[in-house]
Amino acid sequence: MRLFNLYSIQVCLLSLALFTAQLTAKEYLVESIQAYNEISPNLVAGDTVVLKNGIWTDFEILLQGRGAADAPITLTAETKGEVVLSGQSNLRLAGQYLVVSGLVFKNGYTPSSAVIEYRRDKQHLAFHSRVTEVVIDNYNNPDKLESDYWVALYGQHNRFDHSHLVGKRNKGVTVAVRLNSEKSQQNHHKIDHNYFGYRPTFGSNGGETLRIGTSHYSLTNSYTLVENNYFEHTNGEVEIISVKSGENTLRGNLFYEARGTLTLRHGNGNIIEQNVFIGNGVDHTGGIRVINKDQIIRNNYLEGLTGYRFGSGFTVMNGVPNSSINRYHQVENATVENNTFVNVKHIQLAAGSDAERSAVPINSSIKNNLIINDDQQQPFSAFDDVSGIEFSQNIANTQVLAELAYGVEKRDFSYSRLDNGLIYPESNEITVGVKRDLKVLAKQDTGVSWYPKTPAFVAFDSGKSRNVSATPEALLTAINQAKSGDILVLASGQYDMPKLIKVDKTLTIRALDKGQAKLTFERSALFEIHDGGNLKLDGLTISGENSPDAAGNSVVRTQKWGMVDNYRFDVSNSNIVDLDINHSFHFFVTGKGAFADQISITDTSFNQVTGDILRLNSEIEDLGIYNAEYVTLTGNSFVDVDGAVVQLYRGGTDESTFGPHLLMTNNELHNVGHGKRNKSNASVYLHGVQVTKYEHNDMLKSAPIVVEHTVGEPRTVISDNTFDSTMAPSVKELHVKGPHTAQIQNNKNNKVR
CATH class of the missing domain: 2.160.20.10 (Single-stranded right-handed beta-helix, Pectin lyase-like)
Structure with a gap:
């Protein structure tokens, strides 16, 4: 009885405390x-x-x-x-x-x-x-x-x-x-x-x-x-x-x-x-x-x-x-x-x-x-x-x-x-x-009812089309006024751009008539992709003829450091010429820490380039970090390129990622990769790339493909290509003993001259 009373008192005190609270x-x-x-x-x-x-x-x-x-x-x-x-x-x-x-x-x-x-x-x-x-x-x-x-x-x-x-x-x-x-x-x-x-x-x-x-x-x-x-x-x-x-x-x-x-x-x-x-x-x-x-x-x-x-x-x-x-x-x-x-x-x-x-x-x-x-x-x-x-x-x-x-x-x-x-x-x-x-x-x-579950990103060409007259001022104004997803349609003519164009929205720049809108630029780059930026170029002619007479120019680059947003970059039906005002003139350069979900180049020609086409190798500390998930090149022509078409690097032994992925099909490479500053000595240099499909490409008088496998059971297929006066692909296993695991098959190897 005494225990019961004590318990009752404790319950009453607790109830009283809660009631008082x-x-x-x-x-x-x-x-x-x-x-x-x-x-x-x-x-x-x-x-x-x-x-x-x-x-x-x-x-x-x-x-x-x-x-x-x-x-x-x-x-x-x-x-x-x-x-x-x-x-x-x-x-x-x-x-x-x-x-x-x-x-x-x-x-x-x-x-x-x-x-x-x-x-x-x-x-x-x-x-x-x-x-x-x-x-x-x-x-x-x-x-x-x-x-x-x-x-x-x-x-x-x-x-x-x-x-x-x-x-x-x-x-x-x-x-x-x-x-x-x-x-x-x-x-x-x-x-x-x-x-x-x-x-x-x-x-x-x-x-x-x-x-x-x-x-x-x-x-x-x-x-x-x-x-x-x-x-x-x-x-x-x-x-x-x-x-x-x-x-x-x-x-x-x-x-x-x-x-x-x-x-x-x-x-x-x-x-x-x-x-x-x-x-x-x-x-x-x-x-x-x-x-x-x-x-x-x-x-x-x-x-x-x-x-x-x-x-x-x-x-x-x-x-x-x-x-x-x-x-x-x-x-x-x-x-x-x-x-x-x-x-x-x-x-x-x-x-x-x-x-x-x-x-x-x-x-x-x-x-x-x-x-x-x-x-x-x-x-x-x-x-x-x-x-x-x-x-x-x-x-x-x-x-x-x-x-x-x-x-x-x-x-x-x-x-x-x-x-x-x-x-x-x-x-x-x-x-x-x-x-x-x-x-x-x-x-x-799930989540809350009062906050929208919006799509992950804005698709290219999902906004309004805006016509742009053939002056650099008109183009800069259109870019400034465009909303994410818009398409800028360029009238025929030459656009001599005096300023670096910073891209911080999803933007398509398209020629009204293929090849008839020509862009030149006076700064060390034409476009710079920033957080929130995604860029698509379609049907343009881009020339480096007015660029500074200095080494290290590029047509497109990301901001040099500090990007936190992933980006997308797409080029199609275009002509890229005269990137040779000085040495190491690249088409695209990634900044450190920048990461592309997708880079795609389709049906585009490159002539007279003293640097690399895609320079995706800024992460060299071998910590498992890399610069692009998917890199796709289809139906392009690369002629007289001193550097590599692709420099793609993923170092280290981390197994927590799926990429990078490289798909190259139906491209022509003529005299690519022989420049003295091309340290990889390759027309295509791939280090630690997890998935590679290099198929139906024609290579003439070009440096070889160089593949270096690291970890993650990489899948490399090099098939149905023509190597004319070009050395056979080089594939090395850097961490696994024994022969390489790449599938190299059905290629035509004409005599190296």
Whole structure:
């Protein structure tokens, strides 16, 4: 009885405290940073701070205090979406039962290590706290290689939900769960219903969208739930999600045309279930990569994925015997069941097998899965002994590898798309694969309703056409007045441009009559691409005849340093002449740190060039960084070029990226690459390029193609070309012993004269 009375007294006291807190709770409408700083140290349970609508510049918000479960301390916007944090602003939470909502971060970057941080410092963390309905939109440090998080979760029992994150371009994970102290481990965080929008290709390691833990704490359990999030075009690097801790659940998420994979990089006992991966045939779209012990992958749907190797639709890795904590632990006791693979090009087993990664998967099972490929091409590759994976009761509409056939039944069956948008067998007798009631997450059910989910970038030729008369003043005025996506149509005549043209929007410059609009320039370059800039040139004649009599001119360049936005550059149906006023006159030069999603040159002629055509080799520190993802040259003529047509460089041993990619087809190279300042001694120089297709090109009296393979199992095909008085291609393996892996075939090698 005495114990009961004591308990009753404690309950009454707690209820009284909560009731008193509710009576004394206040709501503050705050109009300035100073006003906020005056009240914030004294906030108590139940208090609400409302930030007045407007732009708040350089506002470092610290929300701290001890709220209660039914009386949190709340910070919100007067109107959701109308409170914009700009300049060097951030948000930190420390204490218990704190709630933040309705804010927008844009037009600036964090002055600290994170935009939103669930801690004040190492000693003061957040617990039972929530950030909901916030937007972080292109809030990037202008130094692309300066690393920060957008959201960093510390402490325990915190939630990040219904938020909109798009356009992270500088180095660093978008959302990170940190386990670097005991009070942040076994945290039971929840990350749900967020919209993760476009994250452009970063061009090196450090572009994950979500990471749970790090290798140092990977044998620690996190118990984080990642549920019902939408990942659209999150292309930063090969790991979209990097799980580096144990006992996490990732459920009900949708990945739409996202280049990369959900990777179980470190940590054991994770559950991956009810996720949907839709690739639509987009290059390098991937699914799930399995490493470590006791992983469960069940009831996931994967369709239209093209990725291979570490970015495959499904990958089971080889491990390192007695692996250090930061390498690859052996796959053991993995369960892969009731998943559906539709038009998934690659399912790779024992992937990464080499002298170091020699520990094959063991004690694992792949069962009750459904495999459908419209092209009848079987998707499996086995790179080592896979007898440690037991296959059973799987069904495919294709033959599979002979060593797997015992556990994969080939069966002919009809299939169709059901109301949830997924493909299932029409016969109810086939019960393998995902459940028919699998819910597919809708994009509109994630993020916030009051902020638009806009396309990733403005397409060329998507705006208005503007006619330009044949004077340099008219062209400069038109460029200044153009909107992103517009097309400037140049009247016939000569445009002697006295100024450098800075391009900071998506712009097409096109000749009304092909070849009849001629541009010359008096500065060291004609065009300079800046952040936000994308440039398309069509049907022009560009001459270097009026350029300064100095070395190092170029027609187009990016800004020399400090670009954070990726760009696109397209040239077609044009004539480029007289780039020979002095030595080292290049057509295109990249600045350091600049990164092109796409560079394309089509049906264009180049004559009399003393430098390189495409100079994409500014990243020489061998850190895995490079300057362009896709470089495509089709149907061009290169005559009397002292330098190389392409200098493309990706150094180091990092395996977190897919590129660069080079496609050269149906080009003519005549007397290319023999200039004394061409240090590569090549007409095409490729170092560390991951995908090369050099086909149907004619080379006459030109320097050879030089290819240097590094890491990542590069794919190089050099076929159906004519080498007339040109040495055969040179291919070297810089890190792998043995003969090179390039496919060099069906080429005509006429005698070197």
